[in-house]
Amino acid sequence: MDERQPARRPGGRSARVRAEVHQAVTELINERGYGNFTVGDVAARAAVADSSIYRRWGNLATLLTDVALTRLDARSPMPDTGSLAGDLRTYAAQVAREITGPDGLALLRLAVALSHNGRQGVKAGEDLLAERTRQLQSMLDRSRARGEHAPDAFDVLDHVLAPMYVRVLLGIGPLTPEYVDGLVDRLLSPRPEQRDGER
Amino acid sequence: MDERQPARRPGGRSARVRAEVHQAVTELINERGYGNFTVGDVAARAAVADSSIYRRWGNLATLLTDVALTRLDARSPMPDTGSLAGDLRTYAAQVAREITGPDGLALLRLAVALSHNGRQGVKAGEDLLAERTRQLQSMLDRSRARGEHAPDAFDVLDHVLAPMYVRVLLGIGPLTPEYVDGLVDRLLSPRPEQRDGER
Numbered sequence: 001m002d003e004r005q006p007a008r009r010p011g012g013r014s015a016r017v018r019a020e021v022h023q024a025v026t027e028l029i030n031e032r033g034y035g036n037f038t039v040g041d042v043a044a045r046a047a048v049a050d051s052s053i054y055r056r057w058g059n060l061a062t063l064l065t066d067v068a069l070t071r072l073d074a075r076s077p078m079p080d081t082g083s084l085a086g087d088l089r090t091y092a093a094q095v096a097r098e099i100t101g102p103d104g105l106a107l108l109r110l111a112v113a114l115s116h117n118g119r120q121g122v123k124a125g126e127d128l129l130a131e132r133t134r135q136l137q138s139m140l141d142r143s144r145a146r147g148e149h150a151p152d153a154f155d156v157l158d159h160v161l162a163p164m165y166v167r168v169l170l171g172i173g174p175l176t177p178e179y180v181d182g183l184v185d186r187l188l189s190p191r192p193e194q195r196d197g198e199r
Numbered sequence: 200m201d202e203r204q205p206a207r208r209p210g211g212r213s214a215r216v217r218a219e220v221h222q223a224v225t226e227l228i229n230e231r232g233y234g235n236f237t238v239g240d241v242a243a244r245a246a247v248a249d250s251s252i253y254r255r256w257g258n259l260a261t262l263l264t265d266v267a268l269t270r271l272d273a274r275s276p277m278p279d280t281g282s283l284a285g286d287l288r289t290y291a292a293q294v295a296r297e298i299t300g301p302d303g304l305a306l307l308r309l310a311v312a313l314s315h316n317g318r319q320g321v322k323a324g325e326d327l328l329a330e331r332t333r334q335l336q337s338m339l340d341r342s343r344a345r346g347e348h349a350p351d352a353f354d355v356l357d358h359v360l361a362p363m364y365v366r367v368l369l370g371i372g373p374l375t376p377e378y379v380d381g382l383v384d385r386l387l388s389p390r391p392e393q394r395d396g397e398r
Contacts, residue, residue: 036234036235109311129371158362158382159357162362162364162366163356165361165365166356166357166364167361170328183357
């Protein structure tokens with residue numbers, strides 16, 4: 001019942017609380033879906049005080065974004081294979097694994113929810129998207145630095161990520177390696193009307 | 200307060216109830232989001248008895264699917280312009296208008312929800328998808344009958360519909376006519392590795 005934290009381990013209890021709160025959020029999203037639980041529910045599940053969550057995250061939307069960003073960061077290190085095709089294939093396979101994994105659908109639906117959940121939610125959704133785009137952009141920038149003709153990040157979103165997201169969201173078939181590689185190959189294949197300087 | 204229906208107008212009251220129930224569902228989806236209202240809420244909003252809804256639709260998932268299918272049917276008559284490029288551009292522009300309209304996001308999120316909302320929801324989501332695919336397939340079949348090389352319905356889903364869905368769901372920018380036409384043109388442009396017989 002002692003709320004003071006031991007001075008010699010700054011972050012020890014703090015990191016443990018963060019992990020427990022993140023775990024509680026992931027469970028609640030899976031069980032109830034976003035929008036169907038409160039900060040109080042998270043606090044009860046994680047066995048911490050409501051006030052601890054408000055003090056640290058401010059509101060539910062910020063907490064949900066922190067969870068989503070942490071999962072995306074932890075699960076999607078950007079590959080660096082030496083070629084754009086290799087990087088994109090590895091990246092697409094990672095995303096496919098992530099969104100078809102046990103918490104993947106919950107993460108996707110969370111991203112959708114965050115982008116429309118009032119002003120705080122929109123900001124949170126934008127942060128999530130900006131982080132994802134930043135990761136992707138660094139990979140494409142490396143490719144351009146090698147002299148490759150790289151698509152822009154929105155082309156990757158539209159023609160590699162979006163098809164996978166929609167198939168998972170709508171529950172259409174498995175994302176086979178052939179399907180995922182095919183999306184990348186299609187994006188990278190030159191098109192007749194593509195002119196120099198066109199992006 | 201007379202619950203008996205006039206015998207000379209079969210379907211009159213029935214059609215009115217259906218329209219009122221559909222309107223109530225659309226309002227509740229916009230206000231609260233799917234999953235956050237019950238058959239009882241719909242009945243109260245539409246000023247009908249719960250039992251009328253259960254008798255007619257059986258459960259909430261079936262009612263939601265009926266609403267979504269009706270909207271998709273009513274809003275997406277398949278174009279028949281005489282060319283595949285014309286049909287697809289017109290179709291894509293229709294879908295863009297529909298999903299960026301006042302109820303569009305609600306319809307999209309409903310489709311996502313229906314595909315994962317238990318067994319009844321999965322069935323309902325599949326019905327929705329099957330209807331959409333059937334509409335699209337008839338357009339592509341006409342194109343093949345004219346001797347054009349048409350993509351298959353899943354290519355249209357992956358590279359025309361999915362990018363628009365994801366941009367609307369994530370709240371990214373407007374769907375400009377240039378952007379929408381660009382998706383169609385990109386899908387229809389031949390690719391070097393495309394061989395005869397490949398679909």
